[in-house]
Amino acid sequence: MSLVAMEQRNKIHPHKFTLWVGIGSILMMFAGLTSAYIVKRSQVGWESFNLPVVFWYSTGVILLSSLSIWMAQKAFKARLMLRYRTLMAVTFFLGVLFIVLQVIGFVQMFDLGHSLKSNVSYSFLWIIVGLHAAHVLGGIIVLLVMMLKAFGNKVRNYSIVPVELTSTYWHFVDALWIYLFLFLLMIK
Amino acid sequence: MSTAITLQESQAHAGAHAAHAHHHEPFITKYIFSQDHKMISKQFVITGIIWAIIGGFFSVVFRLQLGFPESTFPWLEDIFGHWAAGGKLHPEFYYALVTMHGTVLVFFVLTAGLSGTFANFLIPLQIGARDMASPMLNMLSYWFFFLASVIMLSSLFVQTGPASGGWTVYPPLSALGEASEGSKTGMDLWLISMATFIISSLLGGLNYITTILNMRTKGMSMTRMPLTIWGLFFTAVLGVLAFPVLFSGVILLIFDRNLGTSFFLSDIVVAGKILPNEGGSAILFQHLFWFLGHPEVYIILLPAMGIASEIISVNSRKPIFGYMAMVGSLFAICILAFLVWAHHMFVTGMNPFAGAVFVLLTLLIAVPSSIKVFNWLTTLWRGNIRFTPAMLFAIGFVSLFISGGLTGIYLGNSSLDIHLHDTYFNIAHFHLVMGVASFFGMFAGLYHWFPKMFGRYMNNTLAYVHFWITLVGAYLIFWPMHYEGLAGMPRRYYDFANWESFKMFGGLNEFISVVAIIVFITQLLFVVNFFYSMFKGRKVTSTNPWGATTLEWTTPINPGHGNWEGEIPEVHRWPYDYSKDGRDYIPQTEAVGENESVH
Numbered sequence: 001m002s003l004v005a006m007e008q009r010n011k012i013h014p015h016k017f018t019l020w021v022g023i024g025s026i027l028m029m030f031a032g033l034t035s036a037y038i039v040k041r042s043q044v045g046w047e048s049f050n051l052p053v054v055f056w057y058s059t060g061v062i063l064l065s066s067l068s069i070w071m072a073q074k075a076f077k078a079r080l081m082l083r084y085r086t087l088m089a090v091t092f093f094l095g096v097l098f099i100v101l102q103v104i105g106f107v108q109m110f111d112l113g114h115s116l117k118s119n120v121s122y123s124f125l126w127i128i129v130g131l132h133a134a135h136v137l138g139g140i141i142v143l144l145v146m147m148l149k150a151f152g153n154k155v156r157n158y159s160i161v162p163v164e165l166t167s168t169y170w171h172f173v174d175a176l177w178i179y180l181f182l183f184l185l186m187i188k
Numbered sequence: 189m190s191t192a193i194t195l196q197e198s199q200a201h202a203g204a205h206a207a208h209a210h211h212h213e214p215f216i217t218k219y220i221f222s223q224d225h226k227m228i229s230k231q232f233v234i235t236g237i238i239w240a241i242i243g244g245f246f247s248v249v250f251r252l253q254l255g256f257p258e259s260t261f262p263w264l265e266d267i268f269g270h271w272a273a274g275g276k277l278h279p280e281f282y283y284a285l286v287t288m289h290g291t292v293l294v295f296f297v298l299t300a301g302l303s304g305t306f307a308n309f310l311i312p313l314q315i316g317a318r319d320m321a322s323p324m325l326n327m328l329s330y331w332f333f334f335l336a337s338v339i340m341l342s343s344l345f346v347q348t349g350p351a352s353g354g355w356t357v358y359p360p361l362s363a364l365g366e367a368s369e370g371s372k373t374g375m376d377l378w379l380i381s382m383a384t385f386i387i388s389s390l391l392g393g394l395n396y397i398t399t400i401l402n403m404r405t406k407g408m409s410m411t412r413m414p415l416t417i418w419g420l421f422f423t424a425v426l427g428v429l430a431f432p433v434l435f436s437g438v439i440l441l442i443f444d445r446n447l448g449t450s451f452f453l454s455d456i457v458v459a460g461k462i463l464p465n466e467g468g469s470a471i472l473f474q475h476l477f478w479f480l481g482h483p484e485v486y487i488i489l490l491p492a493m494g495i496a497s498e499i500i501s502v503n504s505r506k507p508i509f510g511y512m513a514m515v516g517s518l519f520a521i522c523i524l525a526f527l528v529w530a531h532h533m534f535v536t537g538m539n540p541f542a543g544a545v546f547v548l549l550t551l552l553i554a555v556p557s558s559i560k561v562f563n564w565l566t567t568l569w570r571g572n573i574r575f576t577p578a579m580l581f582a583i584g585f586v587s588l589f590i591s592g593g594l595t596g597i598y599l600g601n602s603s604l605d606i607h608l609h610d611t612y613f614n615i616a617h618f619h620l621v622m623g624v625a626s627f628f629g630m631f632a633g634l635y636h637w638f639p640k641m642f643g644r645y646m647n648n649t650l651a652y653v654h655f656w657i658t659l660v661g662a663y664l665i666f667w668p669m670h671y672e673g674l675a676g677m678p679r680r681y682y683d684f685a686n687w688e689s690f691k692m693f694g695g696l697n698e699f700i701s702v703v704a705i706i707v708f709i710t711q712l713l714f715v716v717n718f719f720y721s722m723f724k725g726r727k728v729t730s731t732n733p734w735g736a737t738t739l740e741w742t743t744p745i746n747p748g749h750g751n752w753e754g755e756i757p758e759v760h761r762w763p764y765d766y767s768k769d770g771r772d773y774i775p776q777t778e779a780v781g782e783n784e785s786v787h
């Protein structure tokens with residue numbers, strides 16, 4: 001892969017570009033789901049719902065994690081490696097916390113009788129929020145790998161690209177959640 | 189990283205590569221888990237050929253039923269067991285065969301087999317890159333396709349048979365296990381296989397787009413790219429934007445099948461039993477499906493268009509007519525592809541106003557399509573034509589595209605479509621315009637680039653026989669279907685013998701079936717030619733056997749991983765300088781002369 005990067009002349013790194021196209025593709029999947037949601041909402045049998053309060057907290061948490069990964073990236077650029085790895089760890093734990101809060105939200109909904117099967121509106125809610133969580137989990141795995149690398153002593157590779165890729169993806173799942181959260185709040 | 193260092197490193201690397209080529213590479217990394225785009229392309233084409241034989245064979249089997257509904261074929265029982273007890277195809281299995289034929293040909297052959305082969309092979313070679321942006325993702329793309337293939341293949345062997353609800357897998361048939369035999373395990377495997385296939389396609393598409401936009405060699409501006417690359421580029425864009433929407437539909441369907449949700453189900457009674465599902469809409473699935481489904485048509489067609497453009501220009505020894513118009517029309521088709529999906533759904537009871545909008549948008553596609561056709565014809569006009577097998581198939585592509593495209597104007601009109609919907613008219617239309625036409629594009633590409641792929645030529649005599657029987661056969665099979673369709677003969681029916689109105693087509697159906705069998709056997713001729721020539725074909729002795737201008741012909745006859753032994757050549761001109769200033773052709777790598785006019 002290094003052979004590929006070397007042929008570059010002042011262009012965006014191909015892996016970053018690939019990530020952006022991939023993000024476009026993931027967005028299309030959620031666009032498909034939210035469009036289906038809108039179509040379905042105007043038909044009979046739709047039940048409107050209230051989002052669990054805990055989703056507000058998870059929104060705060062994921063916003064904070066975006067801030068911490070941004071600071072981590074700045075620290076990496078300044079070669080403050082100790083600070084970088086602490087901030088990566090913070091981001092990782094905030095990510096895990098986000099997932100935990102989402103799960104709590106689901107448990108609360110389930111306890112109120114709003115299961116996956118109870119109504120099409122809840123089915124959509126479960127699947128949209130669940131699929132987003134799956135994408136966050138993917139990010140958490142990447143964060144874990146990056147964090148282990150940062151804590152490992154052997155690695156002497158100071159390429160910024162993996163850090164930027166991770167951080168771009170993480171900001172994306174954050175922004176995606178904000179979009180979905182606002183969407184579900186306003187159109188229910 | 190400064191440019192100077194970059195270049196230095198790249199040269200050092202290229203040198204290392206050339207030296208590396210002589211080293212013995214382990215079998216497993218060279219042929220199996222290869223990251224070389226050329227090897228991955230060969231993996232795609234061989235898997236595609238295997239699938240084409242399977243999918244084609246299925247069509248022969250169900251054509252036997254349609255052509256000879258009264259006869260029995262004991263050998264069918266030897267192959268399909270209880271599904272063809274007594275040599276007579278079981279109706280359930282007939283539907284499974286139709287479904288598998290569609291699925292396999294549309295997705296595994298004409299999407300993965302076509303794009304996978306030519307995007308992988310041509311993109312790096314024609315834009316001047318050593319490999320794809322991410323060779324690793326590229327390798328994964330093939331292996332996800334392989335996994336999808338294995339899952340789909342295994343569905344043929346389950347007790348209840350493969351999916352049988354049609355390649356469009358509309359619910360409720362696809363969403364309820366109790367609906368039919370094929371709605372059981374076979375359908376689950378279909379959905380899992382398709383989800384895996386979509387991942388493969390996305391990984392491939394991401395790579396193709398990034399490679400084309402980021403990895404072009406010096407001087408290779410976008411407007412100097414061969415039209416093959418433009419075709420593959422728009423194909424990848426369509427795939428990356430449309431497949432995720434089908435993915436969301438597939439996920440919702442999996443939930444409906446296995447976890448009791450009701451996205452697509454409502455008020456259903458199966459065998460006297462009322463199902464609890466409420467509030468779903470089966471039409472919603474059709475929207476999600478066709479939002480991919482229509483772009484999918486162009487995912488299949490655009491690579492063939494690009495290949496035909498390139499081959500027609502090379503073998504007419506003339507520049508392609510209207511290069512920018514060709515690119516512009518590809519772009520227009522790409523945009524319109526996303527705005528016409530509901531023309532597959534005119535009979536779902538949609539608002540007539542929405543129908544009218546979709547009619548208008550659909551008919552607009554005729555404009556870029558015609559531009560392309562006229563440009564191909566004007567490129568051929570007064571050209572110094574070499575009728576190589578590749579050229580014949582490229583011209584055949586244009587012919588089929590015109591014949592099949594014209595009936596698109598009928599079907600695009602909702603008023604006519606309501607009569608023709610789901611009849612043999614529709615079957616004839618899409619088989620000609622995208623099925624057989626894209627196959628012709630694929631054959632053209634394989635005959636043309638075979639020398640680059642394997643360093644050997646394919647046998648011409650076999651190729652000419654292959655071409656003529658296939659071309660004439662395609663018309664003989666699908667032309668009569670237009671008449672059957674106009675008379676209202678519906679698709680997907682097992683037996684027409686009980687309908688007074690369709691009895692008159694018995695002889696015609698028999699004729700179509702006989703031709704289909706002949707054409708299928710002719711395709712085996714191609715397969716034999718392909719594999720025989722791979723090992724025993726006449727060896728290629730010059731690097732540029734067709735006298736083409738593009739970069740792939742500047743590599744060694746059998747290029748190693750990294751493609752060029754020295755530096756990647758620089759590009760100075762567009763790829764269609766044929767018969768210019770008294771010269772037969774001028775390679776893209778040649779600097780523009782002082783008094784030369786630039787395109």
